[in-house]
Amino acid sequence: MLGAEGRQWLIQISYLVTAFLFIMGLKRMSSPVTARSGIVWAGAGMLVATLFTFLFPGLGNFAWLLPAIIAGTALAWWSGKRVAMTDMPQMIALYNGFGGGAAAAIAAVELYRGEQMTPTMSTLAVVGALIGAVSFSGSLIAFGKLQGLIKRSFRFGGQNIANLLVIAATVTVGVFIASGWHADPFHVTLFFVLALLFGVLMTLPIGGADMPVVISMYNAFTGLAVAFEGFVMQNAAMIIAGTVVGSAGTLLTQLMARAMNRSLGNVLFSGFGDTGGAAAAGAVSGSMKPIEAADVGVMMAFAQKVIVVPGYGMAVAQAQHKVWELCQLLLDRGVMVRFAIHPVAGRMPGHMNVLLAEAGVPYDLIADLDEINAEFETADVALIIGANDVVNPVARNDKSSPIYGMPILNADKAKNVIVIKRGQGAGFSGIENALFYLDNTRMLYGDGQAAASQLIQAVKAA
Amino acid sequence: MTAIVAITGIVALYIFMLAAFAGYEVIAKVPVILHTPLMSGSNFVHGIVLVGAMVALGGAHTTLEKVIGSVGVFMAAGNAAGGYVVTERMLEMFKSSGAKRKPGGH
Numbered sequence: 001m002l003g004a005e006g007r008q009w010l011i012q013i014s015y016l017v018t019a020f021l022f023i024m025g026l027k028r029m030s031s032p033v034t035a036r037s038g039i040v041w042a043g044a045g046m047l048v049a050t051l052f053t054f055l056f057p058g059l060g061n062f063a064w065l066l067p068a069i070i071a072g073t074a075l076a077w078w079s080g081k082r083v084a085m086t087d088m089p090q091m092i093a094l095y096n097g098f099g100g101g102a103a104a105a106i107a108a109v110e111l112y113r114g115e116q117m118t119p120t121m122s123t124l125a126v127v128g129a130l131i132g133a134v135s136f137s138g139s140l141i142a143f144g145k146l147q148g149l150i151k152r153s154f155r156f157g158g159q160n161i162a163n164l165l166v167i168a169a170t171v172t173v174g175v176f177i178a179s180g181w182h183a184d185p186f187h188v189t190l191f192f193v194l195a196l197l198f199g200v201l202m203t204l205p206i207g208g209a210d211m212p213v214v215i216s217m218y219n220a221f222t223g224l225a226v227a228f229e230g231f232v233m234q235n236a237a238m239i240i241a242g243t244v245v246g247s248a249g250t251l252l253t254q255l256m257a258r259a260m261n262r263s264l265g266n267v268l269f270s271g272f273g274d275t276g277g278a279a280a281a282g283a284v285s286g287s288m289k290p291i292e293a294a295d296v297g298v299m300m301a302f303a304q305k306v307i308v309v310p311g312y313g314m315a316v317a318q319a320q321h322k323v324w325e326l327c328q329l330l331l332d333r334g335v336m337v338r339f340a341i342h343p344v345a346g347r348m349p350g351h352m353n354v355l356l357a358e359a360g361v362p363y364d365l366i367a368d369l370d371e372i373n374a375e376f377e378t379a380d381v382a383l384i385i386g387a388n389d390v391v392n393p394v395a396r397n398d399k400s401s402p403i404y405g406m407p408i409l410n411a412d413k414a415k416n417v418i419v420i421k422r423g424q425g426a427g428f429s430g431i432e433n434a435l436f437y438l439d440n441t442r443m444l445y446g447d448g449q450a451a452a453s454q455l456i457q458a459v460k461a462a
Numbered sequence: 463m464t465a466i467v468a469i470t471g472i473v474a475l476y477i478f479m480l481a482a483f484a485g486y487e488v489i490a491k492v493p494v495i496l497h498t499p500l501m502s503g504s505n506f507v508h509g510i511v512l513v514g515a516m517v518a519l520g521g522a523h524t525t526l527e528k529v530i531g532s533v534g535v536f537m538a539a540g541n542a543a544g545g546y547v548v549t550e551r552m553l554e555m556f557k558s559s560g561a562k563r564k565p566g567g568h
Contacts, residue, residue: 009466012466012467015513018510022507025503025507026488026489026503029496029500029503029549029553030489030491030492030493030500031492031493031496032493032495032496032556035496035499035553035556036553036554038503038553039506039549039550040550042503042507043546043550046506046509046510046542046546049510049513050512050516050542053513053516053517054516056517059517060520061519061520061528061531064522064531064532064535065516065519067532068519068533068535068536069512069516069536069539070539071536071539072536072537072538073539073543074543075540076539076540076541076542076547077543077544079544080543080546080547080551081547081551085552088548089498091548092501092502092505092545092548095506095509095540095541095544095545095548096505099508099509099545101537102511102512102514102515102534102538102541104534105515105530105533105534106511106518106534108530108534109518109519109522109527109531109534112524112526112527112530113524216501219501219504219505219508222508223504223508226510227481229511229514231469231474233514233517234467234468235513236469236477237513238510238513238514239469239477239478239481240481242508242510243477243482243485244482244488244507245504245505245508246485247482247483247484247485248488248489248500248504249501249504251485251486252489252497252501252504255494255497259494341494341495343497346498348497348498348501349494349497349498350494350495350497350498350499350501353494353495353496353556354499357556358555363495366495368494368495369494
């Protein structure tokens with residue numbers, strides 16, 4: 001057997017390997033060609049670090065350790081295998097909350113033990129605990145909201161001030177602990193209760209539409225909490241992986257917020273995400289003109305180029321398989337078909353791509369906003385299915401609209417616009433869609449899946 | 463718990479800074495289509511908190527410490543395992559039209 005020092009070196013080297021595998025894995029995950037192998041690289045890194053950590057000198061409590069690892073792994077593995085692709089965002093929130101909770105738990109063990117730490121270390125432990133705990137309770141609320149367990153957004157007057165008071169109290173108690181002045185179990189408990197409460201209060205008022213940005217932010221939070229606790233535990237793997245996720249997650253959050261034309265402050269403090277009908281903008285003139293599936297089928301079958309604009313409504317109706325079947329028919333007839341994906345189509349950026357990939361759509365038929373917007377002018381048909389706000393031209397030309405300035409897909413520039421829609425209601429944001437009233441727009445009313453089936457028949461008949 | 467390499471002071475700040483740059487650079491060029499899988503992938507990566515939770519529990523003395531430590535290890539393992547499975551499932555589906563199509567994944 002190796003001595004304690006030899007084992008320490010082995011662990012350090014294994015963590016170096018892990019850090020390398022993590023960064024390479026993330027790098028590979030940022031290109032569609034290598035993405036699949038990226039998660040395998042990162043997974044190998046996790047395995048290496050976990051196995052070598054068992055060599056940690058003086059590691060005990062195996063009767064507690066092994067059941068906890070096995071139970072956590074088994075439960076998450078089982079749930080992760082079962083979750084539907086449409087529910088992916090809330091599952092990510094849940095697992096992320098677990099990570100934040102684990103970071104907070106590490107800090108709790110250290111703080112309850114009450115050993116003398118240097119001021120720097122105790123400060124890092126407390127800050128990490130705060131961020132981790134907020135990420136934990138906040139992520140659970142985000143999960144509850146997206147899963148439909150929490151239906152309402154809780155708002156009351158002076159909410160921001162109440163939140164400010166809670167965070168101020170949390171930080172005050174945190175300072176008591178970090179300074180060693182009141183590092184007793186009572187204050188540690190109070191600190192965690194306040195931090196968890198703050199996570200709940202901060203997340204409750206945020207609407208469903210903004211949740212992806214919030215989840216991404218909590219993802220960065222957890223990374224940072226892990227890094228801080230890594231400094232406390234002198235654990236290089238935690239420091240590096242946590243910091244990488246902290247910065248990558250922050251950038252990802254900014255990219256998402258920008259894609260939605262919201263600032264992070266706006267998301268956190270205004271609660272626009274589900275204003276319902278309250279934000280209805282100026283009235284739109286004209287009328288919606290219906291069309292029959294058979295006519296759309298002919299129109300598409302003899303088109304040269306069709307651009308499909310899918311939205312979350314398509315995924316909810318589980319219509320993506322039918323839509324792809326329809327597109328395959330068109331492709332077989334020599335029609336050029338592209339899918340245009342708005343950055344916030346689906347529940348979070350890139351979510352729609354995952355849903356289309358699940359249906360079997362190859363990723364090279366899918367184009368993002370910058371790529372496709374110039375192509376609408378040459379398209380014979382733009383087929384809008386389940387999308388609404390992301391194709392609303394008022395974002396381009398109505399300064400009074402709440403979504404003014406949001407980048408949109410220029411579907412209105414296509415020669416014909418077909419909108420598959422269940423009823424005549426407004427979009428997720430409650431804003432009237434001017435696209436539906438244009439001269440070149442026709443409405444095909446019906447459930448997404450049923451409408452797609454009808455179109456398949458119509459194209460076959462054409 | 464004496465570590466053989468102390469990551470403190472200015473060395474700690476250097477590591478923090480360089481790792482932050484690495485994270486930023488890795489994400490900076492990512493296409494929008496991979497945002498969700500990548501968020502999920504980075505969610506998996508901070509599951510590394512498991513090794514810290516293991517050490518915290520492995521050195522716990524009182525029952526309270528053991529209970530909190532176990533909860534930490536349980537959640538960390540959940541973060542790592544769940545993060546891996548959902549990321550793998552999402553990335554599994556990314557194929558180009560050149561690749562052979564399997565019937566829709568279920």
